[in-house]
Amino acid sequence: MDSKIDKGKFEPEMVVLFCQHCMGKDEDPKAALNKISGLKAEFLIMPCSSKVETSHMVKILADGADGLLVVGCKTDRCRFLTGSTMAEKRVDYARGLLDEIRMGVDRLRMERGEELSCLQMMALVQSQADAVRALGPNPMKGAKKR
Amino acid sequence: MIIGEWKPIEEIVTMLDKHKNVLLVGCATCMAECSAGGEKEVETLAPLLRMAMKVKGRTINIYTKTLERQCEWEFIEELTPIIPKVEAVLSLACGIGVQAIAERFPEVRVYPGVNTTSLAIREEPGLWAVRCEACGDCMLAETFGLCPIARCAKGLLNGPCGGTRNDGKCEVDENVDCVWKLIVERASACGRIEDLMNIRKAKQWSHSSHGGQKRMLREDLRP
Amino acid sequence: MRLRVGTRLENILQEGHFAVTVEVGPPRGANPDVMRKKADLLRGCADAFNVTDNQTAVVRMSSLGGAKILLDEGLEPVMQMTVRDRNRIALQSDLLGAWALGLRNCLCISGDHQKAGAQGKLKGHPGAKNVYDVDSIQLISILKNLGDKAVQEGGDSLDEPAPFFIGAAWTPFAPPEDFRVIRLAKKIKAGADFIQTQAVFDVARFKSSMEKAHKMGLTEKAAILAGIIVPKSAGMLRYMNNNVPGVDVPEDLIKRLKSAKDTQTEAVKITIELIEAVRFIPGVKGVHLQAIEAEEMLPEIIKKAGLLPRPKIA
Numbered sequence A: 001m002d003s004k005i006d007k008g009k010f011e012p013e014m015v016v017l018f019c020q021h022c023m024g025k026d027e028d029p030k031a032a033l034n035k036i037s038g039l040k041a042e043f044l045i046m047p048c049s050s051k052v053e054t055s056h057m058v059k060i061l062a063d064g065a066d067g068l069l070v071v072g073c074k075t076d077r078c079r080f081l082t083g084s085t086m087a088e089k090r091v092d093y094a095r096g097l098l099d100e101i102r103m104g105v106d107r108l109r110m111e112r113g114e115e116l117s118c119l120q121m122m123a124l125v126q127s128q129a130d131a132v133r134a135l136g137p138n139p140m141k142g143a144k145k146r
Numbered sequence B: 001m002i003i004g005e006w007k008p009i010e011e012i013v014t015m016l017d018k019h020k021n022v023l024l025v026g027c028a029t030c031m032a033e034c035s036a037g038g039e040k041e042v043e044t045l046a047p048l049l050r051m052a053m054k055v056k057g058r059t060i061n062i063y064t065k066t067l068e069r070q071c072e073w074e075f076i077e078e079l080t081p082i083i084p085k086v087e088a089v090l091s092l093a094c095g096i097g098v099q100a101i102a103e104r105f106p107e108v109r110v111y112p113g114v115n116t117t118s119l120a121i122r123e124e125p126g127l128w129a130v131r132c133e134a135c136g137d138c139m140l141a142e143t144f145g146l147c148p149i150a151r152c153a154k155g156l157l158n159g160p161c162g163g164t165r166n167d168g169k170c171e172v173d174e175n176v177d178c179v180w181k182l183i184v185e186r187a188s189a190c191g192r193i194e195d196l197m198n199i200r201k202a203k204q205w206s207h208s209s210h211g212g213q214k215r216m217l218r219e220d221l222r223p
Numbered sequence C: 001m002r003l004r005v006g007t008r009l010e011n012i013l014q015e016g017h018f019a020v021t022v023e024v025g026p027p028r029g030a031n032p033d034v035m036r037k038k039a040d041l042l043r044g045c046a047d048a049f050n051v052t053d054n055q056t057a058v059v060r061m062s063s064l065g066g067a068k069i070l071l072d073e074g075l076e077p078v079m080q081m082t083v084r085d086r087n088r089i090a091l092q093s094d095l096l097g098a099w100a101l102g103l104r105n106c107l108c109i110s111g112d113h114q115k116a117g118a119q120g121k122l123k124g125h126p127g128a129k130n131v132y133d134v135d136s137i138q139l140i141s142i143l144k145n146l147g148d149k150a151v152q153e154g155g156d157s158l159d160e161p162a163p164f165f166i167g168a169a170w171t172p173f174a175p176p177e178d179f180r181v182i183r184l185a186k187k188i189k190a191g192a193d194f195i196q197t198q199a200v201f202d203v204a205r206f207k208s209s210m211e212k213a214h215k216m217g218l219t220e221k222a223a224i225l226a227g228i229i230v231p232k233s234a235g236m237l238r239y240m241n242n243n244v245p246g247v248d249v250p251e252d253l254i255k256r257l258k259s260a261k262d263t264q265t266e267a268v269k270i271t272i273e274l275i276e277a278v279r280f281i282p283g284v285k286g287v288h289l290q291a292i293e294a295e296e297m298l299p300e301i302i303k304k305a306g307l308l309p310r311p312k313i314a
């Protein structure tokens, strides 16, 4: 790891996995992103947050993302009833793994929302990015073979 | 099925310390069923190990492969093209699979990624519990289909010890039913409690691993 | 009636005296004086003295060694033997050795699982490999055959028989409760001569268990000694009620000890009342007293209960 990196200036690359139901119908997070300077995030939409597997989350981080945010529906609003609960359990499990290898648990987090506006979504990403910033860049940066 | 669970990552990382190219092999049978060594787990552990190594300032190249069954020679053959590229194999099979690979490919180091724990059933999603200990002299007929060897912490053959908790759980684990309580209940349900009056003699453990290495030979099946 | 073994305990029971046995825990160390001091303290207070076998799976001086020290001090020991740590080879060999050293009473029990030790203040050896080659009932059968037939479990014969006065434990209240008396019957059928029960606090409940045993004819076939633990504090009673399987302490008793001005005096009183209460339950042939880490309380209790001096035997 390069210790000379100024953590204040480091802008984490985020990946956001979100359930299609937790954002408002006409919201386009990618468009909104461009309006916020500095914030780097890739948005991946899922039919339900429960589709996220531990292996996906670990792989995204192993491929170099600095932080990963999973956004699911509120517990009682999940279209698949227990989908977002299952997602949360998997996120917790994966966080345990990150802890075990001392990668920093806060690189991965789950948030819940309902009919989120772009602005609200960006606030979630921003707050997760702040947590990740404290951890510094992912040592795996650039690992992904393209 | 056979069940097992991942070894602590730290232990795996230490085992692989000297290697640069490693093959991580899963098994799509028991270890997949118990979520310890199927394809999903292989594809989770591989990136996780890459990160774990990186955190320690090292890089490792991990090949992955999940075999149908790691305890059958014909499936193990599928590894032949990959073996020359690696110095070590990390197996997520039960101990049988690990040993089969070690036997087939003596030129590479083979490490277990899983602690094999028992012969069990999936009681509920995410919950497995022991059912058999392969004692070689099955007594389920006398215990109404519940095994006191595997499921009683003391392997008692003549009824419950004095330690059964008030709620019917075992003295050793508050989450596990005292199997003798269950046996008695099932015997009563069949109206056969008197069957449990017989004193069962000391067991002949010679049929189990206590009697030495087990082999099974069937001449009629041999080439 | 002919004596099977001829121990003092057997004599007392056979002559119809109300027997008293007490428990003596060996030290966590090798100093024989600890056992000798306990012997001095308790000499003459009981007919026989149980020496525990690595209770709660915490390593202590062996019951065989401890029992031999008591014997040398003129006390009659009951060597406890669990099946947790020794297979049938070691059990039988130790039995023969014990017999050769003059030990004649043996209590056969399953023993606390080695993980139990880890639950207390001490570390114990939760990582130990246990044995449980035979169970407590099978151990009773082994003793029976060593004595009656002079044969070992595997079928080989002994040069001469090694008869023991055989004891077993009974936990009448643990679930499955209906089966507990059947298990007692199995122990007696296997050869148990005397029975020491788990601690009794709920006398009424114990009485009804005894009635069941009596109806099955078990009280005729073996001598049942009611287990009584000296309640040192209300906290201890509460703990036992909640955590010790098969021990059921009535709430009133806990309250009574809690509100007592002098706990120790009240504890002595309660113990004496319990002794008197179980004494008149048909089939109860004696008491087995335990004062865990408070053995010094026993002489006073036994005296006040009117059980001293212990009868002489012919």
Ligand code: SF4
Binding pocket: B131, B132, B133, B134, B135, B136, B137, B138, B139, B140, B147, B148, B149, B150
């Ligand atoms: S009795 Fe033996 S073979 Fe039968 S289930 Fe139990 S351990 Fe397995």
Ligand code: SF4
Binding pocket: B151, B152, B153, B154, B155, B156, B159, B160, B161, B162, B163, B164, B165, B169, B170, B171, B172, B177, B178, B179, B180, B181
């Ligand atoms: S409580 Fe039941 S299952 Fe547990 S050791 Fe005792 S008899 Fe066996």
